[in-house]
Amino acid sequence: MTATALERDAARLYVAYLRHLRHCPRSHAGPACSEGTRLRKAWTAAQWASLRGRPLPIGEDASNT
Numbered sequence: 001m002t003a004t005a006l007e008r009d010a011a012r013l014y015v016a017y018l019r020h021l022r023h024c025p026r027s028h029a030g031p032a033c034s035e036g037t038r039l040r041k042a043w044t045a046a047q048w049a050s051l052r053g054r055p056l057p058i059g060e061d062a063s064n065t
């Protein structure tokens, strides 16, 4: 998957999560809403995948990945 496709995935999941927050009355600070937690985890995972799909920024320790 290209970095662009990964970024698109992350953006799409972020929009889905925001849309959920707008309509869901439950608290999202804890585990009260499993759907919100699922969406947030999917978005976070997509963000990391997107970051890993790119070259490391200059100065970053490559052993940290």
Ligand SMILES: [Zn+2]
Residues within 6 Å of the ligand: 020, 021, 024, 025, 026, 028, 033, 035, 036
């Ligand atoms: Zn929710």
